[in-house]
Amino acid sequence: MLRWAGAALIVAGAMTARGDDFAYQLKPTAVADGVYALIGKTENFTRDNGGNIVNTGFIVGQDGVIVIDSGPSKAYGTQQRAAIAGVTPQKVTQVYLTHAHPDHFLGNQAYADVPIAATVATNAALRQSGDALLDNLYRLVGGAMSGTQVQFGSADAAPGSVRIAGRALRLIPAAGHTAGDLMVFDEATKTLFTGDLVFFQRALTTPNADIPRWLATLDAIDKLDFKVMVPGHGPVLRDHAGVMQTRDYLQWLSGALKDAANRGLDMPEVMRLPIPERFRTLAVLQTEYSRSIAHLYPAYELETLPAARP
Amino acid sequence: MNEVAGRAAQRVARMIGAAACLLSGFAALAAERPVDPLNSPGWSTIHGRYFKDQTVVFDERVKVMAPSAAENPLDVPVQIDADGLADVEQVLVVADLNPIQKILSYEPTRALPSLSFRFKVEQSTPIRAAMRTKDGVWHVGGVWLSAAGGGCTTPSHGSADPLWQTHLNEVSGRLWPKADSNTQRLRLRVVHPMDTGLASGIPAFYIDRLVISDAQGEQIARLNTYEPISENPVLSFDLKGSGPVRITGGDIQGNKIAAEIRP
Numbered sequence: 001m002l003r004w005a006g007a008a009l010i011v012a013g014a015m016t017a018r019g020d021d022f023a024y025q026l027k028p029t030a031v032a033d034g035v036y037a038l039i040g041k042t043e044n045f046t047r048d049n050g051g052n053i054v055n056t057g058f059i060v061g062q063d064g065v066i067v068i069d070s071g072p073s074k075a076y077g078t079q080q081r082a083a084i085a086g087v088t089p090q091k092v093t094q095v096y097l098t099h100a101h102p103d104h105f106l107g108n109q110a111y112a113d114v115p116i117a118a119t120v121a122t123n124a125a126l127r128q129s130g131d132a133l134l135d136n137l138y139r140l141v142g143g144a145m146s147g148t149q150v151q152f153g154s155a156d157a158a159p160g161s162v163r164i165a166g167r168a169l170r171l172i173p174a175a176g177h178t179a180g181d182l183m184v185f186d187e188a189t190k191t192l193f194t195g196d197l198v199f200f201q202r203a204l205t206t207p208n209a210d211i212p213r214w215l216a217t218l219d220a221i222d223k224l225d226f227k228v229m230v231p232g233h234g235p236v237l238r239d240h241a242g243v244m245q246t247r248d249y250l251q252w253l254s255g256a257l258k259d260a261a262n263r264g265l266d267m268p269e270v271m272r273l274p275i276p277e278r279f280r281t282l283a284v285l286q287t288e289y290s291r292s293i294a295h296l297y298p299a300y301e302l303e304t305l306p307a308a309r310p
Numbered sequence: 311m312n313e314v315a316g317r318a319a320q321r322v323a324r325m326i327g328a329a330a331c332l333l334s335g336f337a338a339l340a341a342e343r344p345v346d347p348l349n350s351p352g353w354s355t356i357h358g359r360y361f362k363d364q365t366v367v368f369d370e371r372v373k374v375m376a377p378s379a380a381e382n383p384l385d386v387p388v389q390i391d392a393d394g395l396a397d398v399e400q401v402l403v404v405a406d407l408n409p410i411q412k413i414l415s416y417e418p419t420r421a422l423p424s425l426s427f428r429f430k431v432e433q434s435t436p437i438r439a440a441m442r443t444k445d446g447v448w449h450v451g452g453v454w455l456s457a458a459g460g461g462c463t464t465p466s467h468g469s470a471d472p473l474w475q476t477h478l479n480e481v482s483g484r485l486w487p488k489a490d491s492n493t494q495r496l497r498l499r500v501v502h503p504m505d506t507g508l509a510s511g512i513p514a515f516y517i518d519r520l521v522i523s524d525a526q527g528e529q530i531a532r533l534n535t536y537e538p539i540s541e542n543p544v545l546s547f548d549l550k551g552s553g554p555v556r557i558t559g560g561d562i563q564g565n566k567i568a569a570e571i572r573p
Contacts, residue, residue, distance in 0.1 A: 266426035
């Protein structure tokens with residue numbers, strides 16, 4: 001009987017091993033008039049979630065559709081495009097990438113016939129580390145990545161107001177989560193796609209973070225006249241709670257790391273420090289906290305180690 | 311297996327064990343290779359290379375603390391400690407499945423058997439600390455580290471950036487006195503590319519020794535480092551007593567390290 005069960009597993013495995021067969025079951029949520037979000041899980045990358053831990057979105061214009069981020073895989077991008085076709089007969093005419101992290105741009109292959117724009121820094125980062133990010137996601141996600149390759153953006157996004165498919169948009173370059181974040185603001189509905197400059201109810205990630213610049217960007221976001229906010233990860237917001245939570249966590253994190261370095265702690269000791277109660281509801285908190293220490297602590301500790309006399 | 315069969319099997323195993331004791335005698339048994347709690351394919355090689363004919367026990371007091379997954383395979387942080395284990399004379403840290411297994415050896419002459427460092431990992435592997443006490447017994451603890459790898463065969467940043475050439479072996483560091491335990495934490499950073507020799511066209515070039523001495527020149531601790539230690543090593547020691555320390559050492563090409571650190 002065990003042998004039969006094994007054979008059944010192998011067959012099931014073969015059926016799901018092809019990326020095209022990984023069903024993301026993407027369901028567009030209308031967040032404003034003509035504006036939709038595809039809300040991912042607040043998890044880490046796993047084989048089960050196929051890398052769908054990210055929020056992407058699209059805006060339906062008069063004669064075209066604007067897509068914000070293409071997701072973690074070719075299969076995601078393909079299914080995202082199919083989900084858009086289920087909402088509107090309009091064709092996708094523009095893709096914007098918010099930044100160069102693998103959950104946001106690896107669906108680009110599904111939009112090979114569409115202009116894909118990102119900031120200069122994001123396009124440079126894709127060329128420099130796109131393949132390494134891709135390899136890592138294959139390792140973490142496996143079969144759902146099948147057929148996925150890095151496809152670069154075709155243009156640098158010019159900051160400021162643009163009209164695409166009859167829709168007035170503002171492209172807002174920023175930095176902090178990466179060196180080249182891009183936010184997309186829909187003027188008609190005052191919907192702001194923040195990319196990963198805002199995380200909500202999920203611990204934020206810092207592999208390319210610059211915390212002072214990120215905090216300055218959050219202050220700038222607070223001054224924007226948005227009504228709806230689609231964060232990079234976590235539920236859609238209609239207030240400033242996501243900005244406040246992201247700022248609170250970043251301020252605590254930088255303070256905690258600076259304090260630990262001043263006390264002479266080494267990285268594994270810092271990883272074991274308690275995290276304040278108010279953050280414990282954030283998804284994947286401990287994992288992301290440990291990762292952040294690996295990214296950020298070396299700079300803090302160097303500040304505490306003065307040059308020794310020979 | 312049901313419970314009765316399980317108990318029967320345990321009983322048989324005990325009987326075989328008892329017979330083995332009688333046949334081989336305790337001295338020979340003591341030098342046998344104990345079963346690896348980490349179930350690593352590399353343990354028999356590690357045992358043969360470093361612990362052959364010596365007494366080895368797996369001891370939960372020997373702690374290896376590292377993240378479960380390597381975020382950066384070039385720079386995996388590890389802390390070892392053995393709270394409650396007295397008279398540790400020698401410490402050996404190895405990664406079973408790294409192409410170069412030996413990471414460091416440490417003599418905590420007048421220091422606690424604790425140390426933090428970072429290393430380069432090539433693939434998922436156990437990290438083990440073995441601590442030899444005065445009675446000659448090696449006490450071993452360890453953890454598995456999951457890693458995408460490539461850390462040992464990737465060129466160092468230094469190999470592409472000549473900055474290290476003008477700063478080679480420069481030391482920065484600081485002492486943090488801990489009055490309650492009459493110890494002091496020493497943290498050090500030394501500028502060095504720590505090339506493993508496994509990246510194409512870049513020969514091995516690494517710091518192989520650091521000695522920490524007191525103001526009278528007496529050794530407080532001695533550390534021998536090997537290829538897997540991360541570039542620009544950052545190390546944390548817990549030294550007994552207090553007061554200024556002198557660091558001396560060098561790399562495999564004869565470049566010297568010398569620094570003085572005051573509280």
